[in-house]
Amino acid sequence: MAQVMERVDVCVVGAGHAGCEAALACARMGLETVIFTVSADSIALMPCNPNIGGSSKGHLVRELDALGGEMGKNIDKTFIQSKMLNVSKGPAVHSLRAQADKAQYTAQMRRILENQEHLTIKQAEVCELLTEEIEGEAGKKRITGVRIFTDMIYECRAVILCTGTYLNARCLCGEAITHTGPNGLQSAVHLTDCLKKLGIQMKRFKTGTPARMDGRTIDFSKMEEQPGDERVVPFSFSTDPESVQKPQVSCWLTYTNEKTHEIIRANLDRSPIYAGIIEGTGPRYCPSIEDKVVKFSDKPRHQVFLEPEGLSTNEMYVGGMSSSLPEDVQLAMYRSVPGLEHCKIVRNAYAIEYDCIDARQLYPSLEFRQIRGLFSAGQFNGSSGYEEAAAQGLIAGINASLRLMGREPVILDRSQAYIGVLIDDLITKDNREPYRMMTSRAEYRLLLRQDNADLRLREIGYQAGLVSEEEYRAVCCKKEQIKKEVMRLKETMVGASAPIQEFLTRHESSPLKTAASLAELICRPELSYELLAEIDPARQKLPADVIEQVEIELKYEGYIGRQRKQVEQFKRMEEKKIPQWLDYDEVPSLRLEARQKLKEFRPVSVGQASRISGVSPADISVLLVFLEHYVPTVK
């Protein structure tokens, strides 16, 4: 007979990257929280690539850190190599990536959770969500608790589902199929049925991972060494940059070749993907090596990165060669790669299928439209990647807490953060495969740089209660310093005097005809804030991160100004709210497809409506006129 084990505020189902951030946010905002996982030894497990960050994912980690999340701090304590990517390009695409010691990453995150006040870890499979009808709101329910496999009940007022790749998980390595989660962990086999009974639309996705090799059996002399950066930049705005300057390990680059491709082509019929055994849809932007060979058959070779899994193991991750081919084929294909001729596989490559949801059932707060107090985040929402999961987890944690406190949720829009782009795309678009973040998805990426995430988001984290007074004051001071210095450089004029002309000539910069401001000079590609120190005796010593912002603000002023104008236009559409009770059948001259889509997804704003596929600009004009004339203004 089910018994009540405990009464808490929030239950977080899952201790992966989403669950950890969600649970820490709730507990740090003072709510009594329990976090469930099928294995307490797999907290913040990295079942795939041994790195955090990379293009656009680094932006997510910086934003999450600025809001008061944990991932940035955790990787700063456990990284073994760090690299700033795309430094030859503009600052909008500069992105940090750090190789993690996987075992230390998990251990450190577990330590943080174990010592967090108001937080309890529970190793148990959650099998059922408990709900009750909301009086006077037909078809609407609210969360009242969860039941675990031992039939014990945890009563609570909010649940955050972060089940990742575990729901009805199935792992495939050729013909060998196991009903387990990643790394052979237990699969969660009960919850999906309960979710379906609650009317939640489910989907089946898949992803894959490459083999892990015994590093002693790899010939690195046949590969290109990929060392880390000499000067490491930390992920967290709270990390002292000096504390992360330490010896690093290298990664190694090699390539597949025609022999590799032949082995794969000759065995495609034994690939669960090509034999049609796999039901789930995989990520287009993390293709398996089979997919690469079939879809990019014109390419003579594909990059393969050997990445250490940690300092206390010889295991090496074979980046770029994820697969679900049978073991014998795997061994042949890996051994055809230069440097891997004698490799030994410690863990086979495999594909994993799992249940997740259509996230269009969620509000921008990540709360389910039909079930009050039920939130979700991570791979369960149809995304892919540690960083995407952690970012959603933090927002879901903050918003579940704010809901229980009776406060307005934190909704980040597409002009404020990559997190805003991520969530808006998940809840608005018809994502038919796991969603991975990319810089090209962010319209306003020049404003959403990884270097200014603190300036954009610290205040929001502070108001939510996750950023300390000290951290908030520090960013206010930084903003002030940037503003003052930009102003000073704009107002400080230098004349065409001999010393100035000599300075300019020495730096191959064209001489001045008339007086110019220091700001104008900084904008010259061959000059920089640092170089101008020689002709700017009045300057005060400023922190490196302030100088970085001043330089970007001045050098990209035109582009930034234009993008800020676009954001004003965007915000006007986002602020046009649509009442959730609106009857779209009453809106004349809406096209049928648009009427159907709007009725189904009930966008919260005209801006969101404009991003639903099948709703045209003409439909948006019709809607705007209708809202203007026939609907009382909604605050």
Ligand SMILES: Cc1cc2nc3c(=O)[nH]c(=O)nc-3n(C[C@H](O)[C@H](O)[C@H](O)COP(=O)(O)OP(=O)(O)OC[C@H]3O[C@@H](n4cnc5c(N)ncnc54)[C@H](O)[C@@H]3O)c2cc1C
């Ligand atoms: C084989 C494999 C390959 C991958 N390849 C890639 C890739 O190439 N690129 C990429 O970006 N990402 C990849 N990923 C995805 C990446 O691992 C995930 O994006 C990330 O881990 C998602 O984090 P999460 O918190 O949503 O879920 P997870 O990290 O999966 O954590 C889920 C948590 O939920 C718990 N749980 C689940 N159900 C229950 C239940 N009913 N009761 C209690 N606890 C429960 C589990 O114990 C676990 O703690 C791969 C993952 C796997 C497994």
